[in-house]
Amino acid sequence: MEDSTFLSQRKYAKNIVKKFGMVIVSHKRTLAPTHLKLSKDEGGISVDQSLYRIMIGSLLYLTANKPYIVFGVGVYARYQAEPKFYQHLQNPIQHSRTKHNDIRHHFIRELIEDKLICLEHVSIEIQLVDIFTKALDATQFENLRSKLGVCIFEEP
Numbered sequence: 001m002e003d004s005t006f007l008s009q010r011k012y013a014k015n016i017v018k019k020f021g022m023v024i025v026s027h028k029r030t031l032a033p034t035h036l037k038l039s040k041d042e043g044g045i046s047v048d049q050s051l052y053r054i055m056i057g058s059l060l061y062l063t064a065n066k067p068y069i070v071f072g073v074g075v076y077a078r079y080q081a082e083p084k085f086y087q088h089l090q091n092p093i094q095h096s097r098t099k100h101n102d103i104r105h106h107f108i109r110e111l112i113e114d115k116l117i118c119l120e121h122v123s124i125e126i127q128l129v130d131i132f133t134k135a136l137d138a139t140q141f142e143n144l145r146s147k148l149g150v151c152i153f154e155e156p
Contacts, residue, residue: 030137034137067131067150
């Protein structure tokens, strides 16, 4: 490990756990179960929006050196406020973002046809981006985390 850089936010993470009263909560190997679909609980207990935003902000800060928590934090961050998708769904005009995607798609297709780039299949087992975009089972999560070069150092 002489040629390695080691970053640790262990103290910061422990302070977050203590600050938000999560010390006695059981710890999990992954951030979110693969089968769970989150939705708004209309009959649930309201939470303090300000406190929730502080929690999410604290977790977002941790993503700088713990990139494998990005997906989970992103999922929880969606529940900070009401979604703003309504107008887009009611007005099915072609938006500039859609146009941008069409242009990018055609550009990539031309690069492939001109043999300037080559697309290769990447099997699901080594798809590193999944750790940032999906809920994974514990085995796959730990496998991809190790491929990113992230080490977990436990306190003695």
